[in-house]
Amino acid sequence: MMRGSSFGYLIKEGAKNIYANRLMSFASIGTLVACMLLIGSALLFSINVNSFVGYIEEQNEVVALISDDATEQEVEDISNQLTLIDNILDFTYVSKEQAIEEQMALYGESAFLLEDFEGENNPENPLPNSFRLRIKDLSILSSTIMKLEAVEGIESVKAPTEVAEILSSIKRAVYSGGMFIVLILMAVSLVIIANTIKITVFNRRKEINIMKYVGATDGFIRLPFIVEGFLLGIISAVLAFGVLWVGYNYVLQVLAENPSAWINQIYQNTIPFQKVALQMAAWFGGGGIGIGVFGSMFFVNKYLKV
Template sequence: MRGSSFGYLLREGAKNIYANRLMSFASIGTLVACMLLIGGSLLFSMNINRAVGYVEQQNEVEVELDDGLSDEQIKEVDKEITLIDNVYERKFVSKDALMEELKAQSDDLAALLDGLEEDNPLYDSYRLKVKDLSRLSSTVMKLESLEGVSAVRAPDMVGEIMTNVKRAVSSAGYFIVAILLVVSLVIMGNTIKVTVFNRRKEINIMKYVGATDAFIRLPFFVEGFLLGLVSALISFGLLWVGYNYILDVIAQNPSTWMTQVYSNIIPFDEIAAQMLAWFLGGGVFIGVFGSMFFVNKYLKV
């Protein structure tokens, strides 16, 4: 295809948007709304996953060792713990160190434990952190089966709640994205359908004089591409402004709880490049795929 023909087809695609500006405006508005909802769902899911990760890091599994283990036996238990792949951090706490910790918690405990240093009734232990809370139960079972371990205390309820929240958010996010993608494609298809109908006589004449299918389809390709691109850029800008506004509101709240929430929210600057790539890719895909699919369906060439 010559450069002049290609330029003509690009101009035709842009002219189609202006000629059907009301429908194009409605398409862009709908696509922007859908992409904002998709982007909001993605951001919410990403922040929930970070929050779950933060909770995972804060929760410890305490492994109580049998009383009277030798140093060699404790080293053997340590070696066995390192072989459990869901454990990413471990700390040995001797019974003497545990007593000092308890004494430091309150004066009452200190008075109660005072004088027991020589005959310490506490226990040596390991404090562990796990990578994945959804595998907490199986990790606890492995720890309980180790020789030299008398008891394992783990936040089972927290692990189950966090796992269910993570699963529910992921499932809801996928469902919302799928529904909005279908809606976006239908809206884009209706826009192209109106354009095809308005230009049906011109298309018939072009076919009679020998125009190829690709030559006729390209303006609709350009139209879908531009609509998707403009929608993506507008959505990205609005999402950035809205997200930062919400962060500013949270940052100005004096409550300790809100301060803790703010400290674990993902800054938009950190994911801006990734979000822009998703928006551009999604917008262009919706525009191009929607236009080509419905052109092939409604354009009899």
């Protein structure tokens, strides 16, 4: 069991290594911070794209048309069957009369053109009774349409299949691109840690040989380097987290002050940093410490010949 004095020694040695190689340590921290900022930005971008895509998905309705002579009981039966389809977020029944009223509202001053179609059970009303549905996941829209068409009483289904394909492609591209960037930046971070440990081992080779001669174990000699990697990782994670928080809130403020309706719509669907702060802190802390410790453990075994 490690005594308190030994633990204090390891922390002291790890910190001393960082100070002794401060230029390389500064470069390591700077590079790790830059990598974490890029990784964090990629993650936030991915989260917000998915949020905005989800908003667009909710705005794209699927319309299930039913026959004009459907009875109230038949409409209720269809409604009950729709509740059994998992991919349906919610739905609304729209009668022929409601549909024509909505169209007249859209026409504004020209609404008089549709007055002949008003009235309950008006045989001249060309609009059908329908259910308007919002879909949870557009990537499985095709299978959902098949389930809808199988419901007794639904004559046909109108769905934004092209929009669904585009949105699904965007989601896949953002996910794949984000993962690629994260993997590349992690590899760069490991190389930086490796170079730092290599230089530290080289500079302390005489001291290491003396420690070995007086009976120090390999593990005891390696631990200060692991602590060094831990400290480099945690310092980088804290700095990157703070810079990302400030930068992200600044970007949101700029979006909020933009008069464009389109930009304002994007702003309303962005995720506040506070909502993902704990998750991001865990990713940064775990990633920084993981990269630092793993880089130290792996490369100290490679370069430390004890």
